[in-house]
Every structure is written in C-alpha cells, then in structure tokens.
Amino acid sequence: MFESVLVANRGEIASRVIHTARAMGLKAIAVYSQADADLPFVSEADEAVLLGPGDPARSYLNVPAVLEAARRTNAQAVHPGDGFLAESAAFARAVAGHGRVWVGPPPLVIARMGDKINSRNLMKEAGVPVATGVWEPVPDVRTAAEEAERIGYPVMVKPAAGGGGIGMGAAHDEETLREAYAAARAGAERLFGRSDVLIERYVPGARHVEVQILGLADGTVVALGERDCSVQRRHQKVAEETPSPAVTPALRERMLAAAVRAGEAVGYRGAGTVECLVDPAAQDFFFLEMDTRLQAEHPVTELVTGIDLVEQQFRVAAGEPVSFTDVTSRGQALELRVLAEDPQRFLPASGEIKVWEEPVGDGIRIDAGYAEGTAVTSHYDPLLAKLCVHGDDRGHALGRARAALGAFRIEGLATNLPFLRELLGRPEFADGTYDTGVVGRMRAPRSG
Incomplete structure (x- = not known):
C-alpha cells in the first residue's frame, strides 16, 4: 500500500476520500482553488496545495498544476474523486507517467468507455443488451x-x-x-x-438504474447491487436509492450478471458503474453507458453493504485484496442531493452560508462540502451536501429521510431543500412507482 495520496478534487467528494485515506493511515493531500480556500476539505487534509484561481480551467482542470502539486508533496498516489479529471484517460496516463499510482481503471478502459458509441458496440459484442x-x-x-x-x-x-x-x-x-x-x-x-x-x-416511463461494479486486482469483477437514479432534472440526478423499487429479483439477477460481463469485457479495475435504462412494464433493460469512476451516489451502496468503496479503490490500486469476502445487502438506503439552486426553476444560487445545521440520528449520513460561514461561488457544480439515510426497509428509510430533511437548515442562499421535501411527499415517489419524468410532472404548468 502506498503511504500518501493526493485528492484531485474539491468539496464533499474530496472530504469523503480524505476521510477514508486518513482512517487507513495514509497521508491525505488536498489541492484547492482560491475560491475554495475556506472549505472544510482543505483543513481536513494533512497537507494542502493552492492550484490557482477559482476558474476550474486554471485550477482543478489544470493538469500541469495538479502534477506539480503531486511532485512537490511527494504524493505516491492520485485519487481523482468523481468529477473534473476523473474520466480523463490523458490525465490517468500522465499520473502513471510521473511514477505515481492512479486510483482508477486503466487509461485504455477510460478511453474506450468514454465514447458512448464505442462502448455500445463493445457491450453488444459482450452480450450486454443495448437499445x-x-x-x-x-x-x-x-x-x-x-x-x-x-x-x-x-x-x-x-x-x-x-x-x-x-x-x-x-x-x-x-x-x-x-x-x-x-x-x-x-x-x-x-x-x-x-x-x-x-x-x-427512448423509452417513455423508463427507470434509470445502474449497477455498481468493482474490478479486483486479480482480474475478478464483482457486482455490489443496483441503484435507482430516476429522479432527475435536466437529465441530471437529484435523488437515488437502493434497492430499486422497480427491479424484481429475477431482473436484478440478469442486470448484475450483465454488468459483470461488461466489466470483464474491458478488463475493468477499481470502482465503476454500468448505467442502464429499465422498462418496468416489460421487465427489461438496456445498457446506456459505463462510468469509469466513483459515482456521487456511491454512499447508498455503502450503507446497505457496509463496504467502504474508497477503501476498496485504494486496495485495488495498490494490488491488494479487497477487505470483504462476499456481498450482502441489508435494508434500504436513499440519497438526496442538497443543491444551491432555486427549488422551482433549478437555477444555481451563490452567496455566503449564514446558517448550516445538519440533522443527526440513527441511519443518517451527511457528506458535506460546505459549512456555516463558507461561500458558494458560481465556479462549480451547485452540490452542497448529500443527505443519505438507511432503514430496515423502504418505509423506514423514507420516514428517516423526511425527518432529516425537516431538520436540515441552510440559510443565506436558495437551496433545493423545499423541492426535496416536496418530492418525498409525492405519492408516486412514496409508493416507488416514479420514473424519469417525475420532476417534469412536478414542475409542469398548471392548467386553468
């Protein structure tokens, strides 16, 4: 196992990776922009390096600056988080070329899966259903x-x-x-x-369901269950849960087997996701794309399996065995993305956070990127935090999620907390029959 890792990202995902790195006894190194200097992840790291101004092109996407930060701090490994350079084959090659461990799949896999047409063709050859x-x-x-x-x-x-x-x-x-x-x-x-x-x-009334895979150092690919990501605005995810209410045991078995075939077909290593479109009426599914990185919604998988996916990423990257022997799922987990945006039109908001009060209690997990007194700028994605809950079953988890949303207070700028409360109160979400059109129906103009 390497002894130090540079986290080439920001906000909540940087905090998430830093937390596991330090728990494993690794030195955690953060990089940050001037706009993010006061965010929690910077102080949570053992060391932090300023990359440049707030503009992502001059900081988090500035490959020479990130590589120079790794050189200066003698970081032995680089974890890209879940955005920015996470799916850049060129960056992965550069990290390896500088003699550091890339915590992710091989660059060739990233390149092959980064083209949706190429990945469709590869999956068809591997026997994975495609639309x-x-x-x-x-x-x-x-x-x-x-x-x-x-x-x-x-x-x-x-x-x-x-x-x-x-x-x-x-x-x-x-x-x-x-x-x-x-x-x-x-x-x-x-x-x-x-x-x-x-x-x-395009399948009207479809569900967006993805399978978490993990390619092990010995070449084995395992599936760690599915996540339903059908709640989306502008085709971007807002809420996720596992297991999916739309997936029967028979369909789940087929989807997980197909996801393993997909990973094996490309020699996958590390954490990845096989995204699918599910037709609930026909109980059928089609491959959409493969995400060659850790997904933002990975906490729900961790909550039901008890497996720390970031730890497994580190282990696989170091050529070590993973820390689990089998995959068992317990209960139901939901993730609600708390965003700095207008809850009606979903336009991004910025400003200083005057009040930040997180809910606490059994089964509640908050992955946060901000805190009281910090500022949200227009440079980055509006994600503030991920509110995750776990319960014995879906009803239990929904009850905990409603209570947690009621206790979450953020003041100083607009957030989507009112929208999330509205979502959990909507009958089609409560009974699990929603699809990818749920947000559109919630915000459809009222007649009369």
Missing part, C-alpha cells in the same frame, strides 16, 4: 432524421462523449429531432471538444 440505435456517429441532421425513422420515435439524442446527462434531449418527431440534434452537436463541441452525436431509442 436500438446507431453504431457510428451521426454526421448531419438529414442522416439523423433517417436514423430516427429507422429506430422509431421517440428517440434520445446525446453527445457521444462526456457524461452526467449533459447535452441530452428527447425527440418525438422530426421537428424536435432537428432541435435536439443541433443542441447536442453544439454542446458536444463546446463541452467535450468533439461534435459526435448518438441516437438511440
């Missing part, structure tokens, strides 16, 4: 219209690169297809430097 769609980039809007007719409306249009639901859009006819194609192509070029676009079948 009807294209097998190469769609070069123009005329071809897009032809492919949509072949696939059958509605279709989903998305950038072939990137992740997190960025740039995606559904099309129900040729007019909306043209709009979605133009938006996806422009977004892909601007955000990912590539204009490649993917089109595949």
Whole structure:
C-alpha cells in the first residue's frame, strides 16, 4: 500500500476520500482553488496545495498544476474523486507517467468507455443488451432524421462523449429531432471538444438504474447491487436509492450478471458503474453507458453493504485484496442531493452560508462540502451536501429521510431543500412507482 495520496478534487467528494485515506493511515493531500480556500476539505487534509484561481480551467482542470502539486508533496498516489479529471484517460496516463499510482481503471478502459458509441458496440459484442440505435456517429441532421425513422420515435439524442446527462434531449418527431440534434452537436463541441452525436431509442416511463461494479486486482469483477437514479432534472440526478423499487429479483439477477460481463469485457479495475435504462412494464433493460469512476451516489451502496468503496479503490490500486469476502445487502438506503439552486426553476444560487445545521440520528449520513460561514461561488457544480439515510426497509428509510430533511437548515442562499421535501411527499415517489419524468410532472404548468 502506498503511504500518501493526493485528492484531485474539491468539496464533499474530496472530504469523503480524505476521510477514508486518513482512517487507513495514509497521508491525505488536498489541492484547492482560491475560491475554495475556506472549505472544510482543505483543513481536513494533512497537507494542502493552492492550484490557482477559482476558474476550474486554471485550477482543478489544470493538469500541469495538479502534477506539480503531486511532485512537490511527494504524493505516491492520485485519487481523482468523481468529477473534473476523473474520466480523463490523458490525465490517468500522465499520473502513471510521473511514477505515481492512479486510483482508477486503466487509461485504455477510460478511453474506450468514454465514447458512448464505442462502448455500445463493445457491450453488444459482450452480450450486454443495448437499445436500438446507431453504431457510428451521426454526421448531419438529414442522416439523423433517417436514423430516427429507422429506430422509431421517440428517440434520445446525446453527445457521444462526456457524461452526467449533459447535452441530452428527447425527440418525438422530426421537428424536435432537428432541435435536439443541433443542441447536442453544439454542446458536444463546446463541452467535450468533439461534435459526435448518438441516437438511440427512448423509452417513455423508463427507470434509470445502474449497477455498481468493482474490478479486483486479480482480474475478478464483482457486482455490489443496483441503484435507482430516476429522479432527475435536466437529465441530471437529484435523488437515488437502493434497492430499486422497480427491479424484481429475477431482473436484478440478469442486470448484475450483465454488468459483470461488461466489466470483464474491458478488463475493468477499481470502482465503476454500468448505467442502464429499465422498462418496468416489460421487465427489461438496456445498457446506456459505463462510468469509469466513483459515482456521487456511491454512499447508498455503502450503507446497505457496509463496504467502504474508497477503501476498496485504494486496495485495488495498490494490488491488494479487497477487505470483504462476499456481498450482502441489508435494508434500504436513499440519497438526496442538497443543491444551491432555486427549488422551482433549478437555477444555481451563490452567496455566503449564514446558517448550516445538519440533522443527526440513527441511519443518517451527511457528506458535506460546505459549512456555516463558507461561500458558494458560481465556479462549480451547485452540490452542497448529500443527505443519505438507511432503514430496515423502504418505509423506514423514507420516514428517516423526511425527518432529516425537516431538520436540515441552510440559510443565506436558495437551496433545493423545499423541492426535496416536496418530492418525498409525492405519492408516486412514496409508493416507488416514479420514473424519469417525475420532476417534469412536478414542475409542469398548471392548467386553468
């Protein structure tokens, strides 16, 4: 096992990784921007290095600056967290090229899975179910219209690169297809430097369910259960839970087996996620993409299995055996993402946090990136904290989540806490029948 690790991220995920590193006796090294100098993760680390100004391109995405921080502190390993450079094959190669341990899957795996079209093709060859769609980039809007007719409306249009639901859009006819194609192509070029676009079948009323996998140092791939991530706004996740209320034991067995095949097909190592679209009516599923990193929603898996995923990442990266012998799931866990944003229109907010009071109690876990007196800026994702709860069953977990939300106080700027309370009170969420359209229905204009 290496003795020190640099955490190339910020906020709550940096705190999360630092917590496990220190618990394992590793020296934890943080990097930070000027805008984040007062955030908790900086003081929680054993050592911290200033990267640059608040602009991510000049700090957290500045590869030379991050590598120089690793050199200066003699960090033996680098953990990328769950954003910024976490899925950069070039960064992973650079870390290894500088003689440091990369805490993540091999760079070649990151590159192969980073292209959604390439990953679809690889998964089909591996026998993993994929949705009807294209097998190469769609070069123009005329071809897009032809492919949509072949696939059958509605279709989903998305950038072939990137992740997190960025740039995606559904099309129900040729007019909306043209709009979605133009938006996806422009977004892909601007955000990912590539204009490649993917089109595949869209399933109304579907659930977004993902499987947590872990590729071990000996080449074995294991599945640690599924997570339901269907509560989304602008195709970005807001709430997650495990196990999924929409997945039967038979479907779960098929999904976990397919996820293991997916990991084995690419030689996966470390923590990763196989994201799927589930048709509850047909009890069927299709591969969407593979996230070659630790997911923000990993705490729910940790709560039901008792397995520290960051610890396992460290162990695999060091070539050591993992700390568990089998995977057993107990109870129900939910994660609610507390965001600095307007709870009606979901527009990001910024400002100083005047009051920060976290709920406490049995089964409650808070992964926080901020504290009272710290400032939220416009430079980064609006995630403030992840409120996670665990209960004996889904009803128990929902009760704890409602109580915890009622006790969580953040003042000084707008947050989505009112929206989360509204979500838990919505009948379709309470009974587990919600789908990816739940937020749209909650915010649909009222007639009359």
